[in-house]
Amino acid sequence: VLAAIPGIAEPGWKVESSVPGTPNDAYAFSIAGAELRIDATLAMNPQPANAVSYWDTLNFTDPEAGTEGNFSPSSPWPLNTPQDDDNYAMRATGILNITVPGVYHLGFQGDDGGYMYIYGQGGLADPVISSIVYTNVPAVAAIGMAPNSTVNNAIRADVGTGNSRTVVSVPLQVGQYKIQTLMFEGGGGSFWEVFGGQAISPGYNYPLLAKGAGSTLSVTGGIPLVAEGSTVPDEIRISGFTVTGSPVGSVSFSINSKPGESYVIQASTDLVNWVDLKTVPSGGTTTNMSVTLADHPQINGQPKVFFRVADRP
Ligand SMILES: [Ca+2]
Ligand SMILES: [Ca+2]
Ligand SMILES: [Ca+2]
Ligand SMILES: [Ca+2]
Incomplete structure (x- = not known):
């Protein structure tokens, strides 16, 4: 970029x-x-x-x-x-x-x-x-x-x-x-x-x-500019997405992963602008992830939040 x-x-x-x-x-x-x-x-x-x-x-x-x-x-x-x-x-x-x-x-x-x-x-x-x-x-x-x-x-x-x-x-x-x-x-x-x-x-x-x-x-190693309509890379699939609390206090989910990799959880309120939430080391072939909304003021309390996971080399 x-x-x-x-x-x-x-x-x-x-x-x-x-x-x-x-x-x-x-x-x-x-x-x-x-x-x-x-x-x-x-x-x-x-x-x-x-x-x-x-x-x-x-x-x-x-x-x-x-x-x-x-x-x-x-x-x-x-x-x-x-x-x-x-x-x-x-x-x-x-x-x-x-x-x-x-x-x-x-x-x-x-x-x-x-x-x-x-x-x-x-x-x-x-x-x-x-x-x-x-x-x-x-x-x-x-x-x-x-x-x-x-x-x-x-x-x-x-x-x-x-x-x-x-x-x-x-x-x-x-x-x-x-x-x-x-x-x-x-x-x-x-x-x-x-x-x-x-x-x-x-x-x-x-x-x-x-x-x-x-x-x-x-910018090398930053986040590429993301065009609207971009999708999570095919090889990563999110499963078991669970929200906890009312109002929602946390979310958790799993991905299929590769040992030794690390992954970045990103969030957006508009599917255009994405923010890094945290980097998670691979847990093997499956990695469990969770996000506590209170730790992230930019998404906490928003009426709608989207999540995605990126494979960060
Ligand atoms: Ca200064
Ligand atoms: Ca002062
Ligand atoms: Ca002074
Ligand atoms: Ca002051």
Whole structure:
């Protein structure tokens, strides 16, 4: 699989940061509160140094109380202080250069919540996000309209959480798109990463969206893009499919297998986008498999879930 990884145009990501606040100050622990918090810092006279700064990537942490996320080393967030900083927020804008048209997966992760808005530039219409393909916060992650748009070009995870990782699928044309994205921190740890690329698979660890010309990933050993209507390879047959609980808490089944192989259980809610659930070593000529839905937030509680098994070399 070849996947285009788009670059961010000069001058890179413009990051607007708030100074850390205090518990129970005037700003709500939410996206709305974060916007007000940042705007208040930008309006300070004099404006704090580094309240506006430019970066190649969005890959921040609080060195005194943060985590690295998936990309290390991370930069200290722009208004970092020697303390565990709480009650702060960052908002960033960057211009994404798309040179290969197609379906892209774009997303963010952080501690705590945030959003991503995608606007067409230079006459391109705002793109329509087609689905959430992955989220750690299924109860709250929501597609909607960004300010000044008339289509569903926004993904929001307006929640306090240790990792708001959320990835959406969106078709993009050749040209430029403006991405505006935000994170907010309440207490405890904090970090932020924004990433994406041409769609590979929902669980793929896409690279950071970085200033520059972009690149092309050659994915070997990943999951091939799956066309609708694809089927489980003929040699694997699922039998004895059993669901347990109401609502369903787990499923189990068996496959005919080959000794020494390993198999990947995958799930989908739409038969188009598939996510790896787990790898199971062969049990011999028959392998018993089970999935506890609570272990997999992306499928737990969904009205309909499909399973399949792939032979992973
Ligand atoms: Ca990081
Ligand atoms: Ca700090
Ligand atoms: Ca903190
Ligand atoms: Ca936090």
